[in-house]
Amino acid sequence: MTAFPKASIAAALMALSGAPAGAQGIDETVNQIFADSTGWFVNLIFSNFPGTSFPWIVGWLVVAATIFTIYFGVIQFRAFGHAIALVRGDYSNPDDAGEVSHFQALTTALSGTVGLGNIAGVAVAVGIGGPGATFWMILAGLLGMASKFTECTLGVKYRNEYADGTVSGGPMYYMTKGFAARGLPGGKVLAVLFAVFCILGSFGGGNMFQSNQAHAQIINVVGDYPGWITGLVMAIIVFLVIVGGLKSIASVTEKVVPFMAALYVITALIIIAMNYDMIGTAFRQIFVGAFTNDGVVGGAIGALIQGFRRAAFSNEAGIGSAAIAHSAVRTKEPVTEGFVSLLEPFIDTVVICTMTALVIIITGQLVVDPATGLFLQNEAGNQIQTVTGNSGVALTSDAFSSAFGWFRYILVLAVVLFAFSTMISWSYYGLKAWTFLFGEGQTKELIFKIIFCLFVVIGASANLGPIIDFSDAAIFAMAIPNIIALYLLMPIVKAETRSYLDRLKTGEIRKFA
Amino acid sequence: MSRKIVVGFDGSDASLRALDFAITRAQAQGDSILIAHVLEWSPYSFLTPSEVEERHRRRTEELQRAETAILTPVLKRVEEAGIPVSTSIRYGHIAETLCRIARDEGAAMIFIGRMGDSGFASRIFGSVAATLAQVAPVPVVIVP
Numbered sequence: 188m189t190a191f192p193k194a195s196i197a198a199a200l201m202a203l204s205g206a207p208a209g210a211q212g213i214d215e216t217v218n219q220i221f222a223d224s225t226g227w228f229v230n231l232i233f234s235n236f237p238g239t240s241f242p243w244i245v246g247w248l249v250v251a252a253t254i255f256t257i258y259f260g261v262i263q264f265r266a267f268g269h270a271i272a273l274v275r276g277d278y279s280n281p282d283d284a285g286e287v288s289h290f291q292a293l294t295t296a297l298s299g300t301v302g303l304g305n306i307a308g309v310a311v312a313v314g315i316g317g318p319g320a321t322f323w324m325i326l327a328g329l330l331g332m333a334s335k336f337t338e339c340t341l342g343v344k345y346r347n348e349y350a351d352g353t354v355s356g357g358p359m360y361y362m363t364k365g366f367a368a369r370g371l372p373g374g375k376v377l378a379v380l381f382a383v384f385c386i387l388g389s390f391g392g393g394n395m396f397q398s399n400q401a402h403a404q405i406i407n408v409v410g411d412y413p414g415w416i417t418g419l420v421m422a423i424i425v426f427l428v429i430v431g432g433l434k435s436i437a438s439v440t441e442k443v444v445p446f447m448a449a450l451y452v453i454t455a456l457i458i459i460a461m462n463y464d465m466i467g468t469a470f471r472q473i474f475v476g477a478f479t480n481d482g483v484v485g486g487a488i489g490a491l492i493q494g495f496r497r498a499a500f501s502n503e504a505g506i507g508s509a510a511i512a513h514s515a516v517r518t519k520e521p522v523t524e525g526f527v528s529l530l531e532p533f534i535d536t537v538v539i540c541t542m543t544a545l546v547i548i549i550t551g552q553l554v555v556d557p558a559t560g561l562f563l564q565n566e567a568g569n570q571i572q573t574v575t576g577n578s579g580v581a582l583t584s585d586a587f588s589s590a591f592g593w594f595r596y597i598l599v600l601a602v603v604l605f606a607f608s609t610m611i612s613w614s615y616y617g618l619k620a621w622t623f624l625f626g627e628g629q630t631k632e633l634i635f636k637i638i639f640c641l642f643v644v645i646g647a648s649a650n651l652g653p654i655i656d657f658s659d660a661a662i663f664a665m666a667i668p669n670i671i672a673l674y675l676l677m678p679i680v681k682a683e684t685r686s687y688l689d690r691l692k693t694g695e696i697r698k699f700a
Numbered sequence: 701m702s703r704k705i706v707v708g709f710d711g712s713d714a715s716l717r718a719l720d721f722a723i724t725r726a727q728a729q730g731d732s733i734l735i736a737h738v739l740e741w742s743p744y745s746f747l748t749p750s751e752v753e754e755r756h757r758r759r760t761e762e763l764q765r766a767e768t769a770i771l772t773p774v775l776k777r778v779e780e781a782g783i784p785v786s787t788s789i790r791y792g793h794i795a796e797t798l799c800r801i802a803r804d805e806g807a808a809m810i811f812i813g814r815m816g817d818s819g820f821a822s823r824i825f826g827s828v829a830a831t832l833a834q835v836a837p838v839p840v841v842i843v844p
Contacts, residue, residue, distance in 0.1 A: 276743050281790075281792070281800070284741055284743065284790065284791035284792045284797075285739060285759045285762070285763075285791030286755060286756060286759055287747070287752050287755045287756070288743035288744070290744050291743065291744075291746070291752065292752065294746050294747075295747055295748065295749055295752050298746075299749070351757050352754075352756040352757030352759075352760055353753055353754055353756070353757055354753055355753075434748075434751075438746075438747075438748060438751075441746040441747065442746050444746075445746060512749060512752075515749075515752040515753045515755065515756075516752075517755075611748060611749070612749055615748075615749035615750060615753075616749075
């Protein structure tokens with residue numbers, strides 16, 4: 188029998204964060220209070236379909252992504268080339284130079300999603316679900332492109348533009364304005380629900396999970412010390428940026444993160460090339476593991492759940508966060524930003540996550556029983572036995588440093604920077620939801636920002652188990668109101684898309700020379 | 701016949717010298733002048749979410765500031781010299797944008813000042829004058 192793998196992720200990652208020392212009193216108290224107060228919420232979001240071990244929320248996201256894929260006629264493949272042309276600026280009016288370009292909107296949104304999900308999350312998925320999880324992760328990434336397309340088009344179409352030239356957009360706005368436009372009731376209720384979950388998500392996956400994993404990665408290299416110290420340092424830096432308006436730190440991060448991501452992918456490609464004789468085997472394991480029981484926890488279904496769950500957590504398709512990030516772009520056609528945004532799950536999941544998975548598989552981190560050819564499980568029976576006994580971000584670190592020893596130091600830097608840029612992005616998403624609920628104003632915004640910084644400290648202090656559960660739960664909860672809204676508003680997106688593609692075909696919309 | 705001279709102008713002493721030189725040429729030959737100010741901008745830079753949100757407002761402010769602080773003061777000077785004058789403010793890569801303005805406006809020449817950076821810095825970052833000399837569609841006058 189297999190309990191839902193949530194418990195196993197917790198156990199697996201608990202090992203990674205190191206045994207908590209008894210002397211760390213503050214950490215333990217924080218941890219206990221945190222676990223006690225959030226358990227009910229986690230259980231609600233991750234309850235299974237009756238009689239199965241399949242969490243309903245994962246099904247909710249994947250079914251939605253599939254429906255959008257069919258409804259828009261595989262838009263993610265039809266519009267892929269055009270999306271790249273838009274990002275290159277082929278269709279941007281030179282007179283609009285100086286406004287936010289498609290490229291900038293895409294990279295800003297990406298810096299919120301490329302992060303620990305790609306490094307730690309994938310290792311968790313492959314560590315529990317085996318190579319087969321990779322297949323489902325890629326599939327979820329490809330399907331998720333259609334969800335992103337839908338939500339980001341709506342985000343731009345129903346954003347608020349203020350007299351001073353600033354823009355606010357996101358699910359809260361398409362829920363209220365879009366529902367009103369179609370004469371549907373309940374938009375306000377959904378919007379409030381979304382905003383509440385978005386604030387929780389900004390404290391969870393967008394914040395605590397990040398500081399927690401950054402701390403885990405730091406102690407992995409420099410040795411153990413209490414988490415609240417890392418938390419406090421990170422909280423102070425975040426505070427300086429979001430409250431003090433210290434732009435320099437944020438802009439340095441924004442510039443370094445893309446290079447770290449590129450370095451990560453290139454290193455992965457080099458490691459894969461160095462083991463070129465293993466590529467065939469790796470892909471065979473990925474396909475076989477996706478459909479048959481190769482000895483992993485929960486068999487093929489276990490692989491599927493892990494793949495889908497980590498993909499959704501990593502690329503946030505259907506969650507609604509990207510709609511907030513993309514809505515500030517300067518464009519007359521909302522659907523163009525939808526096209527651009529569909530590249531996001533592709534880059535995040537299909538490219539970067541797959542790299543992590545391939546490196547772990549190809550460098551032979553997962554132990555196979557020579558007698559049966561199946562993967563061996565660890566003593567607790569909650570994940571695959573690994574060469575070093577590590578899991579999570581430490582497993583990724585092992586895989587990369589088996590080829591290049593120095594890469595573990597690069598990875599620490601990457602993890603800390605990714606964590607930081609994700610926090611900055613999510614502090615913005617959370618703030619947008621906060622001001623939607625409580626209105627704009629200096630004091631109100633300051634209150635949110637201070638609470639946000641407090642959660643940075645809590646995240647680094649608490650154990651990973653309760654943190655990752657709450658982080659997942661809070662982020663996935665956003666998908667409940669968001670996808671309901673997407674279903675109800677998708678005819679609007681379809682009309683926009685048809686009109687735009689027609690004008691593109693007739694040459695009314697043309698490239699600027 | 702009257703031709704149009706594009707003067708790359710950023711308010712610096714060098715660009716003032718270029719403008720003055722352009723004025724004397726225009727007076728002598730009956731040309732008109734287009735004062736072009738380019739704000740350095742790349743659509744491929746990376747921004748934070750709050751920078752993205754404020755971009756449109758910032759752009760409006762930047763354009764206004766360029767208009768009042770940089771172009772308006774010199775506009776008078778050219779007008780007083782009795783030369784037909786127009787202005788243009790654009791965002792983009794400086795040399796490329798000056799070339800585009802020259803092409804769009806059917807200009808006959810581009811006048812620019814030279815910052816006079818020599819050696820290391822300009823080897824690394826390149827200079828507007830050198831780039832223009834390489835790629836401009838019309839003759840370029842570089843004023844020292």
